Structures are given as structure tokens and as C-alpha cells.
Amino acid sequence: MKPNSLTPTMFISLMAMAAITVIVRGALSIHPLHQFQFACLLLLGVVTSRLRVRLPGLTGNMSMNLPFLFLAIVQLSPFEAAAVAFASTLIQSLPKRGLQFRPTQLLFNVSTVTTAAGLAYLVFHEFDGRHGATGSPALVLAAVTYFVFNTLPVATIICLTEGAKIVRTWSGIMHLSFPYYVAGTGITSILTGKSGYMAWALSIGALPVMIGIYRSYCMYFGERAIERHGSTESCRLTKAAAAR
Numbered sequence: 001m002k003p004n005s006l007t008p009t010m011f012i013s014l015m016a017m018a019a020i021t022v023i024v025r026g027a028l029s030i031h032p033l034h035q036f037q038f039a040c041l042l043l044l045g046v047v048t049s050r051l052r053v054r055l056p057g058l059t060g061n062m063s064m065n066l067p068f069l070f071l072a073i074v075q076l077s078p079f080e081a082a083a084v085a086f087a088s089t090l091i092q093s094l095p096k097r098g099l100q101f102r103p104t105q106l107l108f109n110v111s112t113v114t115t116a117a118g119l120a121y122l123v124f125h126e127f128d129g130r131h132g133a134t135g136s137p138a139l140v141l142a143a144v145t146y147f148v149f150n151t152l153p154v155a156t157i158i159c160l161t162e163g164a165k166i167v168r169t170w171s172g173i174m175h176l177s178f179p180y181y182v183a184g185t186g187i188t189s190i191l192t193g194k195s196g197y198m199a200w201a202l203s204i205g206a207l208p209v210m211i212g213i214y215r216s217y218c219m220y221f222g223e224r225a226i227e228r229h230g231s232t233e234s235c236r237l238t239k240a241a242a243a244r
Helices: 006-028 035-049 066-075 078-093 103-127 136-162 166-229 232-243
Strands: 052-054 061-063
Touching: 006 078, 006 103, 006 136, 035 066, 035 078, 035 166, 052 166, 061 078, 061 166, 066 078, 066 103, 066 136, 066 166, 078 103, 103 136, 136 166
Parallel strands: none
Antiparallel strands: 052 061
16 A cells, blocks of 8 residues: 555545444344354355455456355355355455565455445345345345445555556456356355255355366466467466566
């Protein structure tokens, strides 16, 4: 971040307060925990959070934990869903060995995802069985909510810290991540539609699917880098520069 930059600091503080509100609200409305469901989705969310894909041309990355986070939103309590979002994003934001740890970036990432998950939870459970939206339609509304409130703050902080144009930045994020959100929503819909509240148990079968999506994204972005730089060596150097 830019030194003495008050506006980004204020925005990150706002996101942190929103995340705290989500967690406190969930804690106040807590009921008996879904022990096995929660443990399974928490573990899967944390494991797949390390399957990270760096978005080319943008300061940020995307991990393969979305279906497990959506399952937590659909089937767990608000506190449990927030815990899955918090823990998986915390692990996702930890730098690889040898890279610099940035507490402010970690705080922003965790706050953004936790807030987005909390809002998506409210939308799903408000419309599921009400207002004529049930099952998949309610899930789609929740996924759209999560998508907007996860990507828009990222575009905003990039705009504030790097001077980029927010519309162009948000458009770039949406273009690169939209297929992933569609796939994540579809996988969640299939699991919940076929297995109901046993979806958490079958979610283990989604792990190979997310690994496949991860490898596809890596290959796609790798091919784009090769086309841009003209050789595999140039692609390797670009990835090394991005890692630094």
C-alpha cells in the first residue's frame, strides 16, 4: 500500500468492521453446531484455499474453495459459514515460503470474504422458500450477492492503492473469475439438489473436480502468458516476477 494513504486504510477498516458485524451477528444467533458437516466443509475449504491461481494483470488470486463455502452458506449456521469463510481465506492469504507477509492485505482479504459470505447467507435464507425463490434460484441469488461483494471491494482497493480505474479493474476481475463462479454454483446446486443435507458428505467428491478446474486455469493463464511473451521461458520469468 502507499505510505500515509488514509483512504485505503479507511476502506480496509470499513471492511473489517463489516466482517466483525457478520461474526458477532452469527455468534449471537448460534445454535447447536453441525459437528461433522462443519468439520468436513472447514477442512475442505482450508485445503482447497491453497490451490491458488494468480489473476494475470491484477493484484490478487483466486482459490478453489468456492463450492465448499457455498455449501457452508446453504447448510450451516451463520456463525459456521462465517468461520469457514474466515479460516479458508486466512490460509489462502498466507504467503508462500520466502515471500513477504503483509498483515494489511491479509486483513482486507479475510474481511472481504467474510462479509461477502455473511451477505450471501442472508440472501439465501431470506429467499429460500420465500418470495417464490427456492433451491437453485435462491442459491443463484446468493452466489450473485457473494460475487458482487467479493469482487467489487477488490476492484475498489486496487483503484485506491494503484490508481487504476475501478470499472476497468472490476470488468477484468469479472471476465477472469465469472466462469469459476458459475462452476462453483453449479457444483453446489448439484450436491444440494441430489443429496439434500447429506451434501456435506458428498462434497469430498467435488475435490477432484476443483483440482481439475485449478489445473485448467493454470494451463489457460500459462498459455496466455506464452502468447504474450512468445516463449515458455518468458512465461516462467513472468510467473517468478509475479511471485515476488
